[in-house]
Amino acid sequence: MRISLELVPRDPVGLKTELELVRRQFPAINTINIPDLTRFDLRSWEATRLSKAFYNDSIPHIRSMDFDAGDPFSLIHYLNEHQISEILVVTGDAPKESGKPVYPTTCIDLIHKLKREHPHLKIYAALDPYRHSVRKEYEYVQQKLDAGVDGFFTQPFFDLRLMTLYSEMLEGADVFWGVAPVVTESSKRYWESRNHVVFPKDFQPTLEWNIEFSKQALAYTEQTKGNIYFMPIKVDLQAYFNGVFSKVFV
Template sequence: MRISLELVPRDSEGLRAELELVQAQFPSINTINIPDLTRFELRSWEATRLSKSFYKDSIPHIRAMDFDADEPFVLAEYLDTHQISEILVITGDVPKNSSKPLYSTTCLDLIAKLKREHPHLKIYSALDPYRNSVRKEYEYVQQKLNAGVDGFFTQPFFDLRLMTLYSEMMEGADIFWGVSPVVSESSRRYWETRNHVVFPKDFQPTLEWNIEFSKQALAYTKQTNSNIYFMPIKVDLQAYFDGVFSKVLV
């Protein structure tokens, strides 16, 4: 079972400090995944190079729109040199201020290209239960599987019933289930407005509620022989993970 933590690479010094803390305090975590946020100078693959000095299993997010599908994949040599063998391919959002070129490459395009030209790479992509109907998301997942994707990272879940539904639908797939604590009303509104999340009736934007749900998700992940990743935003890591990992065998 793999337990991943998503760390935002604001700068090298901050990332190194977070990696040292996580490694020392939370031994249950064995994988790191790193988003590629264009507002920061440190790109995900550069951050992953640093992360791999702490965690062998480190997975950068790769934005498909940053690469020309008709040209050689410019990161191939970098990934091989630094023994980065797993990546998460997403389409990406158009940055507000950037002079760097963007392409019409979709995640399907890049997945197919990489599996064809660099088959040794293990490629994950996203599963988002909120952007479409269940049927449309399932069809999109099938397109990604047909393109050659090896597994999925989901958008964070807040309802075990929805998680169970997708688990049954995705039986046999290599999945990292996403969990992200939401501990304020403003954060809740963000998830509802930006990501179209429908929270369960019993949801409360408190650390206690989120710890209890995270523990349930972790137990379900173990039960289904799948993986999980945590995306803690604006929350005390020590308090959150002390609660999540207490009395849970992982």
């Protein structure tokens, strides 16, 4: 079972500090995934090179809109040189800096291109249970599978019933199920307005509720032989992971 932590690459020093802390205090975590955020100078593949000194299993997010589907994939030599063999392809959001070029390359375009030209790469795609109806998201998943994707990282779940529904839909696929603690009312409103999340009736924006749900999601993932990743934004890592792992790994 793979347990991944998503770390935001704000700068090299801060990233290394977080990696050292996680490796020392939370040995259950064995994989790191790193988003590509254009507001920071450190790009995801550069951060992954640093991460691999701590975790061999490190997965950068790659934004398809940054690459022209008609040109050679410019990152392949960097990825090969640093033994980065797994990537997560997302479409990405348009950068706020107007000078940065973007292309009409969809994640499906880039997945298809990479699997054809660089089949040694293991490629994950995103799954978002709140983006569309279940039927539309299922159709989108099938398009990504047809393009050759090897697995999925989901947006965070907050309801085990919805997670179970998608688990049945994705039976046999290599999936990292997302979990993110939401511990304030303002954070809850953000997830509702930005990501269209529908929280379950019993949801409470407390550390205790989120630890209990994360424990249940981790146990379910282990039971179904899947993988999980945590996106602990604005939460005390020590308190959160001590609660999650002490109740599961005894």
